[in-house]
Amino acid sequence: MSHKDTGASVGAGMSRRDVLKYSLGTAIGVTLLGMNAQIVMAQGEQVLKVAHPAFDQDWSPLRGGGPPYRWNSAWHAAPMYFDQAGEIHPYICVAWNPNADNTEWTFMVNPDAKFSDGSPITAADIKGSWELSAMPASKNQRISQVLGGVVGYTDVTGGTGTEISGITAPDATTVVVKLAAADPIFFMRVANHIAPIVKVAQARGADGAEVQDWYMPQNGVVVSGPFKPTSIDLDAGKLVFEVNENFFGTKPKLSRIEITSVEDNVTATQLLKSGEFNAHTELVTSTIVADLGKEFADGPLIPTSQHFWFNASRAPMDDPKVRQALIMAVNRDDLFKASFPDGPHVKADQILNSVPGAEDSGFVPFPYDPEAAKKLLAESTYGGPERLPKLLFVGISGPAIEAAAQFIAEQWRQNLGITAVDMKPQQDAYAGPDQNAVQIFRDDVGTRVPDAASYLLGSIASTSGNAQGKLGNYKNDAIDALLAEASALPANDPARVTKAQDAQKLFHDDYMFIPWYSQTMSRWANANVAGMEKNLDWQVAAPWDISIS
Numbered sequence: 001m002s003h004k005d006t007g008a009s010v011g012a013g014m015s016r017r018d019v020l021k022y023s024l025g026t027a028i029g030v031t032l033l034g035m036n037a038q039i040v041m042a043q044g045e046q047v048l049k050v051a052h053p054a055f056d057q058d059w060s061p062l063r064g065g066g067p068p069y070r071w072n073s074a075w076h077a078a079p080m081y082f083d084q085a086g087e088i089h090p091y092i093c094v095a096w097n098p099n100a101d102n103t104e105w106t107f108m109v110n111p112d113a114k115f116s117d118g119s120p121i122t123a124a125d126i127k128g129s130w131e132l133s134a135m136p137a138s139k140n141q142r143i144s145q146v147l148g149g150v151v152g153y154t155d156v157t158g159g160t161g162t163e164i165s166g167i168t169a170p171d172a173t174t175v176v177v178k179l180a181a182a183d184p185i186f187f188m189r190v191a192n193h194i195a196p197i198v199k200v201a202q203a204r205g206a207d208g209a210e211v212q213d214w215y216m217p218q219n220g221v222v223v224s225g226p227f228k229p230t231s232i233d234l235d236a237g238k239l240v241f242e243v244n245e246n247f248f249g250t251k252p253k254l255s256r257i258e259i260t261s262v263e264d265n266v267t268a269t270q271l272l273k274s275g276e277f278n279a280h281t282e283l284v285t286s287t288i289v290a291d292l293g294k295e296f297a298d299g300p301l302i303p304t305s306q307h308f309w310f311n312a313s314r315a316p317m318d319d320p321k322v323r324q325a326l327i328m329a330v331n332r333d334d335l336f337k338a339s340f341p342d343g344p345h346v347k348a349d350q351i352l353n354s355v356p357g358a359e360d361s362g363f364v365p366f367p368y369d370p371e372a373a374k375k376l377l378a379e380s381t382y383g384g385p386e387r388l389p390k391l392l393f394v395g396i397s398g399p400a401i402e403a404a405a406q407f408i409a410e411q412w413r414q415n416l417g418i419t420a421v422d423m424k425p426q427q428d429a430y431a432g433p434d435q436n437a438v439q440i441f442r443d444d445v446g447t448r449v450p451d452a453a454s455y456l457l458g459s460i461a462s463t464s465g466n467a468q469g470k471l472g473n474y475k476n477d478a479i480d481a482l483l484a485e486a487s488a489l490p491a492n493d494p495a496r497v498t499k500a501q502d503a504q505k506l507f508h509d510d511y512m513f514i515p516w517y518s519q520t521m522s523r524w525a526n527a528n529v530a531g532m533e534k535n536l537d538w539q540v541a542a543p544w545d546i547s548i549s
Contacts, residue, residue: 045255046548048529051262051277055237060215062133062203064194065141070281073539074241074257076196077224077249079107079126080187083541084300084521084533086354086450088191091249092121092224093175102182102490107190109173115199116244117222123169128200131156131164137209142194144465145448145458149186151178162208184490188449192537197224226252226544237261253531253547265399272296272526278548279525279532286400289342292526297344299521302536303354303455304446306345308393308408308514313472314439316388321380323511327366329373329415330408330514339404345517351445351459352504353518354536357452357497363504366515370415377416385417395442397425404516405442441470444519448537452500453486460507471512479503 052067059068061076073081079093095108113121130147133140134156147153151166166178179186199222203214215221217229226249227241241257259281262268269291271277288297316322336347349365352358382388391412396405405423412418445459445466458464461483462475486499525532531545540546 046253047256047258048254048279048546048548049277050257050259050279050281051268051271051283052237052259052281053261053265053268053283054263055234055261057234059232059234059239060138060210061193061196061198062138062140062210064133064143067281069193070538071257071259072193072196073225073541074227074543075223075225075229075244076193076198077113077121078191078193078196080191081193081539081541082191082448082535082537084535086536088188092126092197096187098184098186102184102186103179105177105179105186107175107177107187109175110248111173113224113248114246115222115224116228116246117199118246119199119222120172121197121224121248122172123175124172125200126175126197127164127167127169128204129197130167130195131162131208132198132200132204132210133195134164135162135209140195142448146189146192146194149179149181149183151180182488184488185449185451185454188451189454192448193539194448194537199224226250227254227257247544250542250544252544275526278529281524283522283524284398284400286339286341286403288522289344294344295523295527296525297520297522299344299523299534301346301354302446302519302521302534302538303352303450304444304519304521304536305348305351305353306442306444306516306519307348307351308405308516309441309443309466309470310512310514311439311441311470311472312474312512314437316380316382316391317439317472319380319382320511321376322382322388325373325376325380325416326412327373327511327514328369328376330411331368332366332515333368335404335407335411335514336517338407339400340517344520344522346520348515348518350504350515351507351513352452352455352500355447355450355452355455357501361501361504363501363508366508366511373415385419388418388420390420390422391418391440392438393421393423393440393442394438395425396423401442408514442516443470446519446536450536451491452497453483456500456503456507457483457487460503460512474510474512476506476510479506482506 054067056068061072063069077092080088080091082088092110092113093107094110096105098105109121109123115121132138133143134147134153136157136159150164152164155161156164168176170176202222203211205211213219216232221229223244226244226247228244229239230242231240237260239259243252243255262271265283265285268280268283272280272292310317310323312318350361350363352361378384393405396402409421447455447458459466460479461467462480467474482499482503486496489496521534523532528549530547531542533541535541
């Protein structure tokens with residue numbers, strides 16, 4: 001379905017994107033002439049004006065990722081949620097309890113929870129929302145992190161069914177979930193917006209799949225969160241959200257949220273500095289602190305880290321000595337300075353961060369030793385730089401990422417004599433069989449729960465997407481065994497942490513990545529905006545608390 005603007009027509013020969021860029025450029029020009037742009041608000045109103053980094057054509061809250069995902073909490077509620085300090089809070093569900101062996105969990109629905117049309121949010125809506133998010137056609141990027149351990153989950157993701165047998169709703173306020181194996185922290189897995197709760201009668205068709213464009217205002221969208229969309233113009237890259245008057249939680253302080261697509265980082269930065277916008281969806285530049293101030297970029301460290309991963313199934317990464325040489329030839333202190341000289345992120349030496357066990361894991365940082373790296377490359381089956389195939393990076397998008405990748409390539413040139421290096425921005429273009437053409441993937445790994453075992457299960461276990469894809473079907477049986485043992489232990493058992501730490505040490509010795517940084521979840525908001533703190537789920541934890549002074 002095409003979404004056409006009903007407003008004034010654009011100039012001849014100009015696309016809507018061209019018109020928007022022209023308008024934004026004009027705004028900057030006016031500012032540079034000395035006129036201070038201000039946030040225009042009617043008396044008594046507070047309007048959050050957000051610059052969004054892409055012209056996204058899909059704003060369904062069921063995708064589990066992408067820039068639009070950053071705003072899920074504004075218009076959809078979750079069963080529970082984590083705040084910025086990592087503390088869990090009730091939301092749609094007010095209680096959750098396991099059975100004796102942690103293989104079954106019971107969730108109780110808040111009897112006051114209701115949708116924007118005033119109808120109650122029921123256990124059937126939770127069950128249906130989870131199943132809808134697991135349907136293959138929904139293309140939810142991270143639903144396995146939420147429901148992967150539930151009995152019957154693969155029937156839906158595999159396309160043989162539309163219902164997850166392990167999820168039942170015995171009455172309107174009770175959801176029961178049966179797991180294939182004990183999971184003491186399952187309650188943490190559902191406390192996020194990866195699979196938010198939607199009105200199933202509206203969002204799900206008779207075939208069990210998602211109804212096209214159900215989330216658009218012109219289709220009478222019903223929401224569960226504090227704000228509801230009143231206008232979505234995908235062609236113009238403009239969305240407007242206003243207060244959901246039937247929200248069952250705290251009344252929002254904002255009157256409206258306006259989201260406008262601004263693709264260029266430089267343009268977005270200037271508009272934020274001028275006051276034309278006062279927040280951003282995800283601004284990642286090397287000079288973010290210098291440009292917009294420490295408070296704009298500040299935030300808590302979350303259990304997410306960015307690294308350069310080696311595809312061990314692709315030459316020359318099939319030789320461990322080549323991998324070790326490539327790692328030891330990079331001065332990672334300078335790598336971090338080249339990409340984020342003023343922060344806000346923190347240099348990483350390991351995968352784990354911001355979870356129990358990360359501080360004293362026993363992980364020995366990879367050393368910077370150019371001479372040892374040269375020796376290792378000479379001892380490898382390739383014998384030296386002249387026999388190496390071209391090294392291809394993907395995921396090199398954005399100024400800070402480009403700066404980091406170029407620094408690595410220059411270190412390899414200076415210290416190892418490697419000159420055949422190429423870089424591409426998009427990872428999606430190398431999915432499936434073509435992925436084997438890539439040796440280095442830049443990407444993040446992390447967890448939505450504060451747990452070391454879960455972090456590594458999604459990063460280095462052979463069952464993880466990271467291991468199967470970016471690491472070239474990497475498998476270390478000892479690592480898999482340790483993480484399986486750890487995940488079955490109670491959340492407060494110290495052995496859960498130590499087994500995860502031991503698994504990470506084993507991964508260290510396989511030389512599979514160049515560590516880069518541990519991620520700060522920035523506010524991405526000017527100093528006059530309060531309540532923009534985000535959680536480990538990349539969501540504004542309490543969007544009803546956002547205010548503008």
